[in-house]
Amino acid sequence: MREALLEYVDELTPAEAPPFEYVEHAARQRRHRRRVVLAAVAAVVVVIGGVAATVGLPRASEEPAGPETTTNSLDDGPPPSRFKVGTTVMVLQGEVGVMSATPVPDHPSVLMVSVGPGMGVPERCVPSTVVRILSQDNESVRIAAYRYTAVADQPETRHCRPSTGAIAVDLDLRTPLGDRTVYAGSSGQRAVLN
């Protein structure tokens, strides 16, 4: 049996090996494939990490103002029907009265707008009061305040202390107020600052 097997294996044994360059080429290909796979895995991890980090963050473009007292920016025009703070969706309830508007010393284009008492909404945690510049020209500025409520009890509002006092909102007109008249409300001629 041994002789038969030896003879058989001898017949199957080639005379010489092919060039070693084939092995080196295959080794290079394998290293290249490994690098490509590692790069692809790293790219996927970075993308997933980026998405995960972005999803939970509040989006600046959807946040009209910070909590309690803040400077509104890019807040011209009618109020949005809803906006998000983190995962909390704030829905427009309606217009509320502006109590007063006073210039801020050393900031000629900024008004501190005082808005009527809160309605028990957690103003300290999410901005439920928004002041908008409805129109302005060389003679006057028209502003209005709006109140929003959270759609439901959500993470951002769960541990917030409700605000019931007057709320002050800094409003940047982006041009100096000068001696212009400030009208409050989306309609009417109620001047809060002459």
Add this chain to the structure above:
Amino acid sequence: MHDSDGDPAADVAALYRRTWPRLIGLLVSIGGSRADAEEVAQDAYVKLLGRWDSIRRYDDPEAWVRAVAVRTLVSRLRRQQVATRALAKLRGRAVAVEGPDGDALDVAAALARITPEQRAVVVLHHVMDLPVEQIAEELQVAPGTVKSRLARARQALAPLLTVKEVSEHA
């Protein structure tokens, strides 16, 4: 043990040129096609090239390449057998064992009657003259397993190959 610190590629190339032909003969006799054998062998030498720093210290680097290649081929053949049987079951037909064509058809046909694991043990023992313990180490099985595979393979092959030898001498 080898302690030379020469060019790794040159050292592996020298080993490759010396050992590749016999490894191919071994792999084809275990049951692989020539293409399978060359692919498996190349994979083994590529691995050797990548790990030469540690493997060059072994007493017998050739044994490492052979072990890797034989194990890879045997597992590949086992998978092929499983797939072939599953396909035959699905089709409702019996599996026909095919041996390679050529002058050594009798030996090939005899080897085709035993499993790839048994073929590996028989060829390593009777052709490469490896002792049972080394075969067990290279195939990563127990020595008792090697012995039982060897016994079953001899039992299956003996009548076929003895008949051939008797008829040749007659």
